[in-house]
Amino acid sequence: MIAPQELTGMILAGGEGRRMGGRDKGLEPFAGLPLVAHVAKRFDGQVAELLINANRNQEAYELFAARIIEDAEGGFKGPLMGIYSGLRAANTPWLLVAPCDTPALPNDLVARMTAGMGDHDIGVAFDGERLHPVVALLRTSLAADLAATLAMGERKIDRWYARHAWCKVDMSDCPEAFANLNTEEEKLRLEYALAKAAKEAR
Template identity: 60%
Template sequence: MIHRETLTGLVLAGGQGRRMEGRDKGLEPFAGRPLVCHALAPLNGRVAECLISANRHPEAYAAWADRVIADLETGYMGPLMGLYSGLRAATGDWVVVVPCDSPLLPDDLVARLIAGRGDADIAVAHDGRRLHPVVALMRRSLVDDLGCAFAAGERRVEGWFGRHAWQAVDMSARAEAFANLNTLDDKRRLEACRREALRS
């Protein structure tokens, strides 16, 4: 069993936001709160510490995290580098990672990843149609291998998973919770759908 005190939560918010007009996605408002606050919601109270991986505006993110960390290598090298930096910084034996731009993740996300892991080193959310590689639970001890993979040229999170025992966790009953906001239009559409759902 994986207990709360052995868990570190990690929110990936270190991207350039190129498809969102260069905005810092995690700080973009959604339903009255920054997106990063929504990303933290399924982690709060369920992990021993929360880290935010951010390469811009660390002073703003500091209000919501136990610690804010930047990529260990500069140049916006993608989510795999954010994951590597987070695993390096984590104090727990296990790390739960979520992206900053999925504001509807279920409250029981951590429990479901733990329950669905089996004996695997990595558990990854699957919405019934596709895998969500940055919604995952993994052993922190994999960090050295991740560093080696990155040094060898690996840049895809899924590519690195393939080096280890990993398990897809069926979350198809809550597929809508994995909506990802890549653009401002995505954000507006989801906000409109949420308002409509609250009215009905």
């Protein structure tokens, strides 16, 4: 098992939010809190340090993490650049990443990801049908290899993962937890569904 002191958490919030009209998705309100706050709760007390990868509104994000890190290169180069920036910034052997727009992630995400790794270098959440490549646990020693990959112009996460010893981490019992919000409509729909489920659970 990977102990909390060996693990850095990072929330990816560095995108352009194009499908939300260019708004900063992580700061969009959801059930009374910014989206990023819901994701940050999944790491609370379970990692040595929580980072947020953000390329704008850094002061707003400082409320939710120990450190805010920008992409190592400007120009919104995609999530693989965000992951590289986290691997480079982490002070632990492992980095667990999750996107800012997945507010329904399982509360035991950290425990499940670390338990599902085996001897692999990368673990990727799998909901039974689809992989979720930006919900992943990675050895930070992969930073140099990823730097070289990015320098060659590669931006596809799955192609870089395929070069390493990676595994699926089974999350097939909760596929709905990985709903990511790209539009205002998706946000409102999930907000309603979660509020309804919470009411029924009372």
